[in-house]
Amino acid sequence: MSRSLNKVTLIGNLGSDPEVRATPGGNRVAQFSLATSRTWNDQSGTKQEKTEWHRCVVWNTKGSQLADIVERYVKKGDKIYVEGRIEYRQWQDKDGQTRYSTEINVRELILLGGRREGGDMDGGESYSAPRRQAAPAPQRAATGNARPAAAGAGAGGAAGNDDFEDFPGALEDEDDDLPF
Template identity: 55%
Template structure:
């Protein structure tokens, strides 16, 4: 194997998923996911650091996220890291790194789930989510974030 790009995260949503649609009608969702690291420093003081990740989800999995995920919900996300560049409205070149999710498992109790629908099976994945932005037939201006 010459390389590997795989990410596995368990964290809590920082906001409800935002779903947009590409010009050809393909759903794409994005949300922030917080992961925390805890440790005790050399003085015996408990420390915590939270990392915020931008998660991007495509197609059917995006629709599932929209329907069932809400701010605070704990999820397992599996996917890959992807960086992209764009020029903002002021002409400034920007760069971001995102997690392109291919699988998602809703964690926690049913009470944490959205009241909008049943929580029959918490697993949603393997739905061909790994399409890079270039293959989606969209431009940077179509990206919702």
């Protein structure tokens, strides 16, 4: 059996506040544009920059209120990590023209850059849609780490533990088998 993978990972800044609405069926959805930029020097040594804009869509599901979290905590200019899948859609507009859109269907996000109101600035809050489990409690990402915590880890899991009580000497050990 052949397998396939549709996974997108982005770190960028919001171009405007998210738009949150309810569908006719009562489900809530949030949409926002995320900007990612890259810089390079061209052949003449001139610095160049290109910004790509990504349309992101976040749905509330039975076990996750991700759209509500986006509405409450995400604002224009925020740096966030998103993970999801890419979707292409096409439809007919009111004039009969075929229109196309590319969207990122977000399954997980991390707010980078710390808290706004008197909180610490040592990491970000991680939120994700559940994978065959009830919704996990919001988790703290490891300090200075933009990688997401495991989506299936609950509030009592090691992914949300910043103190590393289970292995206090692990961070001081410089002899490891990591390839990087």
